[in-house]
Amino acid sequence: MEISVWTLLVVGLGTVFCALLLIIGMGNLLISVINRFFPEEEPKAQATAVAAVAPNIKAAIESAVNTITGGKGKVESIEKI
Secondary structure (H helix, E strand, O other), X not given: OOOOHHHHXXXXXXXXXXXXXXXXXXXXXXXXXXXXXXXXXXXXXXXXXXXXOOHXXXXXXXXXXXXXXXXXXXXXXXXXX
16 A cells, blocks of 8 residues: 555645644633633732922933933933832
8 A cells, every 4th residue: 555645745734734723722722721710910009199309319310311312302200110
């Protein structure tokens, strides 16, 4: 019994296609199970009140931005990260 080249090609490509479908299906199943039983926690609300920046610190930051950007930059807000 001889197997033709075309039969081998079809069987091989079909096997690869089925294996890839199985991998994609199992990956999607895993993602949905993880998302259902272990949901991502919502980030905690940060304090809305930001402490005022000292005037000398603000002036230093504005001066540094002005120097680095050649006068084209502008400081709109200062927040601690």
